[in-house]
Amino acid sequence: MERIAGASPRQLARTAGGLYLINILGGFFAIGLVPGLLFVAGDAAATAHNIQANETLYRFGIVAHILIDVTAVLMAVIFYELFKVVNRRLALLVVFFTLVATAVETANLVNQFVPLILLDGARSSAFTAEQLQALAYTPTVLQGIGYDVNSVFFAGYGITIGYLVFRSTFLPRLIGVLLAVGASCYLAYGVADMLSPQFAAHLVPYIQLPSLVGEGSFCLWLLIAGVNVQRWKEHASTATSRLEWAQ
Amino acid sequence: MEGTREHSNLTVGMGSVMERTALASLQPRARITGVVYLAYFLFAIGTLFTPATPKDIVAHELLFRLEFAVGLISLGLYVALTALFYNLFRPVNRNLALVAAFLGLMGCAVQALGSVFQLAPLVVLGGSHYKSVFNAEQLQSLAQMLLDLNAQAGAVGIVFFAVFDIVIGYLIFKSTFLPRILGALMVIAGLGWLTFLSPPFANYVLIPIEVLGFLAELALMLWLLVRGVNVQRWQEQAGVTRAQLLVR
Numbered sequence: 001m002e003r004i005a006g007a008s009p010r011q012l013a014r015t016a017g018g019l020y021l022i023n024i025l026g027g028f029f030a031i032g033l034v035p036g037l038l039f040v041a042g043d044a045a046a047t048a049h050n051i052q053a054n055e056t057l058y059r060f061g062i063v064a065h066i067l068i069d070v071t072a073v074l075m076a077v078i079f080y081e082l083f084k085v086v087n088r089r090l091a092l093l094v095v096f097f098t099l100v101a102t103a104v105e106t107a108n109l110v111n112q113f114v115p116l117i118l119l120d121g122a123r124s125s126a127f128t129a130e131q132l133q134a135l136a137y138t139p140t141v142l143q144g145i146g147y148d149v150n151s152v153f154f155a156g157y158g159i160t161i162g163y164l165v166f167r168s169t170f171l172p173r174l175i176g177v178l179l180a181v182g183a184s185c186y187l188a189y190g191v192a193d194m195l196s197p198q199f200a201a202h203l204v205p206y207i208q209l210p211s212l213v214g215e216g217s218f219c220l221w222l223l224i225a226g227v228n229v230q231r232w233k234e235h236a237s238t239a240t241s242r243l244e245w246a247q
Numbered sequence: 248m249e250g251t252r253e254h255s256n257l258t259v260g261m262g263s264v265m266e267r268t269a270l271a272s273l274q275p276r277a278r279i280t281g282v283v284y285l286a287y288f289l290f291a292i293g294t295l296f297t298p299a300t301p302k303d304i305v306a307h308e309l310l311f312r313l314e315f316a317v318g319l320i321s322l323g324l325y326v327a328l329t330a331l332f333y334n335l336f337r338p339v340n341r342n343l344a345l346v347a348a349f350l351g352l353m354g355c356a357v358q359a360l361g362s363v364f365q366l367a368p369l370v371v372l373g374g375s376h377y378k379s380v381f382n383a384e385q386l387q388s389l390a391q392m393l394l395d396l397n398a399q400a401g402a403v404g405i406v407f408f409a410v411f412d413i414v415i416g417y418l419i420f421k422s423t424f425l426p427r428i429l430g431a432l433m434v435i436a437g438l439g440w441l442t443f444l445s446p447p448f449a450n451y452v453l454i455p456i457e458v459l460g461f462l463a464e465l466a467l468m469l470w471l472l473v474r475g476v477n478v479q480r481w482q483e484q485a486g487v488t489r490a491q492l493l494v495r
Contacts, residue, residue, distance in 0.1 A: 044376040089276075093330040096352055100326055103356040108363060130380040141370045145363045152323040153359070194316040194366070195309070 009082060009170075009233075010226040016078040017223025019071040024219055026068040031147075034061030035140070044137035045130070051115050062112050069106045072098055082227065083164040085235035094161050101153035108146035111139035144193070151190025158183020158214070165218070170231040175218050182214030275424070275481040280331040281472030287328055288468060290321035301390035305372055315366055322355050322362075329355070335476070336418040338485035347414040354407035361400020367393045398446075405443040412437030412463070419467075424480040429467050436463035 007015075038054060040046040051058050076098035083091040115136035118125075125132060159180045166176030189207040193200035294314050304311045329351035336344040368390035371377055377386055416433030419425045439456035442449040449456065 042374075042376065089330065089334050092333065093327060096326050096330050096348070097323075100352055100356045100359065103352075104359045107356075107360045128380065134374075134376050134380045137376060138367070138371070141374075142363055142367055145366045145370075146360075148366075149319055149359050149362055152319045153326065156323050156326060191316050191320075194319070195312050 013222045013226040020219035023071045026064045030061045030065035044133040048133040072102045097157040111142045114139045148190045155183045155187035170228040178214035182211035185210045277475040284468040287324040293317040339422045350411040354404045358404035364393045364397040402443045409440030424476040432463035436460040
């Protein structure tokens with residue numbers, strides 16, 4: 001913690017940008033690509049077959065997912081350091097939303113091991129092959145529900161950090177707006193999917209684009225441009241001279 | 248009148264927007280806490296009518312889905328409330344305020360994860376690939392198992408919220424800016440929720456515990472919303488001097 005606090009804001013921003021890039025690319029692999037290749041909507045038998053035939057790919061998807069959840073926790077700490085000079089309370093709220101969202105997402109990954117266990121032919125089972133395939137398909141659905149659950153906490157994260165970026169003066173205001181809009185779209189999709197999956201299916205992929213633009217631009221800006229260090233230090237000196245009691 | 252008391256001594260001698268931002272941390276923000284608390288209450292009350300059996304949830308699917316969404320939004324609001332409580336009670340005892348915050352976050356995470364099992368029965372009961380390989384009774388019991396898992400996760404979460412309530416109650420009691428009776432009520436309510444360590448036992452005494460828990464939080468919410476906190480005492484407890492507020 002001491003060393004993080006001592007790091008320069010530019011280093012912090014670059015590190016967060018790098019972690020964010022891993023997060024986005026890993027997310028594309030684990031949440032987009034692998035399920036897209038292996039899961040066949042509504043077809044338990046084909047899904048079971050694909051998972052068994054590509055077990056290594058499936059397991060790599062889980063590993064990548066765990067890794068991006070780790071990056072999320074690391075980013076939360078860095079974002080706290082970067083944005084506490086803008087508003088310490090809201091910077092803490094960013095951390096809180098991230099922790100809950102990441103805990104839920106990671107714990108929900110346990111479901112992804114269910115197909116590997118159920119479809120393991122070496123284990124004897126009281127169920128027929130078709131029943132096992134149907135049971136093994138359930139986790140793919142639970143995964144989707146898990147993303148809906150997360151949309152609430154992720155939206156809290158995105159809107160809060162969007163506001164902090166907007167108010168920061170050391171990052172472009174536009175990125176703050178994009179982050180908040182992206183998070184709101186994510187929440188809208190999550191709630192729509194909770195209420196009516198059929199309707200929500202029509203929103204994909206357009207509803208996901210704002211979030212990609214918002215997080216993508218935030219990630220690249222942090223990585224390439226960093227933050228305006230002088231502006232950041234102005235914030236920091238105002239905050240510390242006033243708030244020594246609060247540190 | 249309360250509003251002016253919260254702001255009067257801070258609007259003097261302030262320069263830039265940045266300084267105002269920094270000074271925001273010297274405010275208890277009791278009103279905002281009350282408003283978020285009220286919003287949480289409204290959403291949480293919306294979850295009290297959840298259909299309980301697999302048959303009910305199929306018959307009232309949209310209602311069931313709506314309450315699922317409302318319940319999750321209430322959890323999202325509770326995360327915000329946890330952060331607001333941390334800021335409100337940090338001047339009393341920073342470590343305990345942090346303990347309360349972590350307990351609240353754990354409770355939210357456990358209940359949010361458990362809610363995945365709340366929506367899953369609809370998938371099991373509605374999916375054609377289940378109907379073709381399981382008979383109706385098997386699907387009903389699968390759905391019931393998922394509902395029970397959801398309830399069990401809810402009970403685990405309540406244990407975290409119970410200790411959260413006890414710690415918050417203690418912090419209120421030790422604070423100089425809120426009435427002690429509110430703290431005592433929260434501690435008693437928290438002790439009641441602790442019975443969820445054994446859900447069968449909690450079921451015996453459910454009604455009084457729920458009434459007590461509801462009243463304790465309602466009282467705190469209304470107090471924060473209507474009266475706020477005694478800002479001067481809060482700032483004294485936070486060690487904020489007038490010099491810090493006015494001079495630069």
